[in-house]
Amino acid sequence: MMASKKNEFILGISCYYHDSSAALLKDGIIVAAAQEERFTRKKHDTSFPINAIKYCLKSQSISINSIEYIGFYEKPFLKFERVLSQHLEMFPKSFKAFVSSMPSWINEKLRVTKTIKKKLKYKGDVLFIEHHLAHAASAFLVSPFKEATIFTTDGVGEWTTTTYGYGKGNDIELMKEIKFPHSVGLLYSTITAYLGFSVNNSEYKVMGLSPYGNMDKNTNPYYKKLKQVVDIKEDGSFRFDMKYFIYHYADRMPSKKLCKLLDGPIRKPESELTQRHKDIAAALQLITEEILTKILNHIHKEIKCDNVVLAGGVALNSVYNGKILRNTSFKKIWIHPDAGDGGTSIGVASYIYHTILGNKRNYIFRDAYLGPKFSTQEIKLFLDKNKIKYSEFKSDGDLIKTTAKMIYDNYVVGWFQLGMEWGPRALGARSILSNPCTSKMKEILNQKVKHREKFRPFAPAVCEDDALKYFECDIPVPEPTDFMLMVYPIKKGWQKKIPAVTHVDGSGRLQTIRRYQNSLYYDLIKEFGKLSEIPIIINTSFNIRGEPIVCTPYDAYKCMMGTGIDYIVMDKFLIKREDNPQDMWDSEKYAKD
């Protein structure tokens, strides 16, 4: 255990696979965190997160010299060992993939320490921890629990794809693991690729597609077929029949045998989605839920702790997350808001501060607004400098009343407040808001802004104290709903009244909001409730399809001017699209996966 001192800054870095990010801890408290994509405007950017690091340091008015330790979210040499082993094992079939992957290993992935020291001019220690330990730390060390069962599952880390363990105080022990190539995350990605969506990006679309398919295990033929692919044991451990996959030696994922098993070739992107595709998505969701439920029940029996924390990309499966407390013996749940690889920068930094340095835990992750924020003066300066026409609200009350009325009148409103959200979801800082009570609002939003697949639902945002009236949530409402991580059924009587956020199966991926987190947003929803008699609004991310969520006032303005967003409420200012020059850029052109 190393000695620690006050004002200790620790920087966590995650990069080179997907969703690069950086997080800064000051005395154990996360003071800044952001994904690189928001700055570079490249979705899921994998590059070294130089801009995110710059932001983290700037937010605390420090330079790299103030950083005590830098943590990296995985052990590159251990991962390289796995990559070499899999290529050797599959030689010569793996030769092509091996050759194409080597340059990035040689130039980037194996030179992490050098890169950090060179790019950041950093002279201190760089600590590396295992990928799943970083996930585990991101889930447990910032959770509200003093002790908890930890469950992590994703595509693959170094060797590990799934782990469970136990956390108490500031210690974490990972007890068992499942190794590559057997991976729930990779199964999900393989079927995502099979269904013509992009891997490491569109898995959530497959999840959203699944309720359109047959969710009955007994009658969905693809459920039985996929069971041939995965052998699931009673304790939830699983093993794949690798003849159905090629991801262990190629750049693609499904094998010809899998295509044959699923009665057709890989779907071409943007082509028609047939009932067969929907049934496959449903079968995949069923299999995933079966594996996860078995594992969770098994580890509850073994560890005998009622609290569970989750991380890893699979923990972003909000449909399943909403079922965990009902289908397993756990009583309380917490999930890291950025459960995918992005969240590991927080994980590694927390692990260094609490577990390696032995500092007591003093922080619970309840505020996701950890990204860049802009003061009223900064925003005013931006607007004036760019000759953007705007008006200023007289007070917060005026802002709330006017905005609620605009939403009620079916306008599409960009909402730009506070610091940018951490994680993949817009949570009321960089959001597009609209009226869920209007049946055509889904089409209007898609036509005006999002240009996304018709089957995908929009999310409802509701004040936490109203959630149980409209949604069949667990009681008390679990905190992960604050981060839009749980899907719950919408109560029958309300489904038809909020059609724009009711999914085909009557569910909604709700975001709950507590007033202390974002009072303006909370009050706005309440005010909207006074007008519509239902205090729920549509909250979708402030971006168009294929773009990262907006970060700066410029990004927000650009997004509005290229789409059909009617207004932006940016801090205290109201910007009307009609008052400003039109068509800065053509958003349709940029709409992609």
Add this chain to the structure above:
Amino acid sequence: MTEASLNNNIILSQKVRDFYNETPFPDYSLDKFNDIDELILASYPFAEILNRSIPKDASIIDVGTGTGQLSAFLSVGRKCVWGIDFSDSSLNKAKLLRQKLKLDSWYLKKVDILDEKQIDNIGMQFDYVLCLGVLHHTTNPYGAFKNILKLLKPNGFVAIGLYNKFGRIALKTRKLLTKTIFRNNDKVKDMFIKMQIGDIKDKERARGWWNDQYLHPHESVHTIGEVLKWFKKNDIEYYQTIPSLNFFDEGDMEIAGVWNRDNGKYPNLIKRAIKQLSWIYKTHREGGYWITFGKNNPIK
């Protein structure tokens, strides 16, 4: 020094003092700063980086602070930041700013850095001594440098900003043009100053920069080697320069800060020569201005 040259220096110093009394630098309108947020917002990127490179609990003295925009900004959130200057008129403007924004931790004093006694009268030492764009306007830059080192604590940090002999060539050429061919051409003059400060909408700022760069009664130019010698003679450990002297430097000042020691990369003659030649073009917009950073290491 002969009596004649001594007298010349005194006259020149007085000329410089009169110049700054007439044209305080960097000039600004007090209306621009109604609260501390506006002061922070108006800070230039380099000031922001400098601020991040200095710990919040450190004491700072800004030598030749002028109207004090930099030292005022650095005093936000700090307990002890001094600004010294020999121009009454500049200091008066700074004092008005201090009063307006209630910057209680910002101390201002009239000091001529060529006068050892006045330096001694300050009566304290600082963690950070900043002397940016000042020494080259004195009649004895090395003497002034030695004097200000008295204000530096052992293990304290120093930053010296000067005009480079090579980097200044382009500005000197521009200066000559404005005095001859384009003497009556305001458009060209505007273009030249815009080249240096980017935006000339703030007329007071643009005029301040014009006076400082094109009408100053005295300036000297220096080489890197010269400053390194000053450092060596006075036990100042060389850290780095901005612009960097390293080839293929991937460091970003916004992250690395400005007191980041170039481990084992002491700039040799060849490196210095190549870099300074490249500065003829690279730093021509800034008028060949460069800053050297170091640390006071009295005991080896």
